[in-house]
Amino acid sequence: MGTGSCSTSTSAGERKNGEDRVLSHGDVVLIRSDLAVLRGPRFINDRIIAFYFAHLSADLGDDLLLLPPSIPYLLSNLPDPASVAAVAEPLRLASRRLVLLPVNDNADASVPEGGSHWTLLVIDNTTNPSGPRFVHHDSLRGAPNLPVACRLADALRPLLLQGDSRRRATVPVVEGPTPRQNNSYDCGVYVMAIARAICGWWKNGHGHHRGGDWFEAVRREVFAGSVKAMRAELLQLITTLIEEKAKASSTSEVNKTSNTD
Numbered sequence: 001m002g003t004g005s006c007s008t009s010t011s012a013g014e015r016k017n018g019e020d021r022v023l024s025h026g027d028v029v030l031i032r033s034d035l036a037v038l039r040g041p042r043f044i045n046d047r048i049i050a051f052y053f054a055h056l057s058a059d060l061g062d063d064l065l066l067l068p069p070s071i072p073y074l075l076s077n078l079p080d081p082a083s084v085a086a087v088a089e090p091l092r093l094a095s096r097r098l099v100l101l102p103v104n105d106n107a108d109a110s111v112p113e114g115g116s117h118w119t120l121l122v123i124d125n126t127t128n129p130s131g132p133r134f135v136h137h138d139s140l141r142g143a144p145n146l147p148v149a150c151r152l153a154d155a156l157r158p159l160l161l162q163g164d165s166r167r168r169a170t171v172p173v174v175e176g177p178t179p180r181q182n183n184s185y186d187c188g189v190y191v192m193a194i195a196r197a198i199c200g201w202w203k204n205g206h207g208h209h210r211g212g213d214w215f216e217a218v219r220r221e222v223f224a225g226s227v228k229a230m231r232a233e234l235l236q237l238i239t240t241l242i243e244e245k246a247k248a249s250s251t252s253e254v255n256k257t258s259n260t261d
Helices: 012-016 032-039 046-059 070-077 081-091 146-160 187-203 215-221 224-260
Strands: 021-025 028-031 064-066 098-104 118-124 133-137 173-175
Touching (some): 070 081, 070 146, 098 146, 098 187
Parallel strands (some): 064 098
Antiparallel strands (some): 118 133
C-alpha cells in the first residue's frame, strides 16, 4: 500500500482545486475524480467514506452514530484530554449504543493525502452487560492498524465512563473477525462494507437487545465478491442521487417560472 493512497484531511479549498463538483450530499462534496477512484482499482479516499457513512446514517436514529473520517483522525491527534473532551462533547459518545469510526494510519497530519490503510473501530455498548468495548475490524492479516486504533481508543476511553476511573481500564479493544482483502487497495471498501453489515444488523433489530453481536453478519455479507460489487453499487447510488437532485432542481425552476407568469 503506497504512501498517499488514502486521503484523510482534504480541505474544502483543496476539494475544489479546479475539479468539477458532481454531488453535494449533506456536508460532503464529491468531485469528478472520486468517481474515477470508485471505478478502480484505486484506494478509497475520505470523501467517499464520508459520503457513504452519511448515506447509511439517513434512517438509523440517535443510538447508532457513523462518523466521517475527519473526526476520529482529529480526535486521535489532539494534544490533551481536555481538547478531546471539548471536540467530542457534541457527539454524545457515551449515550450511543454503537459508534463507527474509520481509522487511517496517516502519521503526519500536515500531509493531506497521507496514510496507506483504512480500518474500522466500533464503540460497542450493545453486547456486553458489564460495559462498553472497542471492536476493531482490519481486513489485512496481522491487524497492522491496531496500534493506530488503540491510540484512538485511548483518547476516547475516558469519555465512555466519566467519573469512574476504575472501570475505564476495563474498556478493552478487541479484534473483530474480518474477511481478508485479496489485493492492496480495497481496505476502504471493506470499511464501508463492514459498516453496511453492522447497520443492517442493527436495523433488523438485533442490536436493540443485549447479547449477540454483528460478527456473523460481517462474515456472511463481506467477502471479495461483495466488496468488488460495492464499487459499482456506489457509482450507481451517486448517479441516482445526481439525477434526483437535477430533477428536483428542474422542477423547482419550472415552479418558479410558473409563479412569475
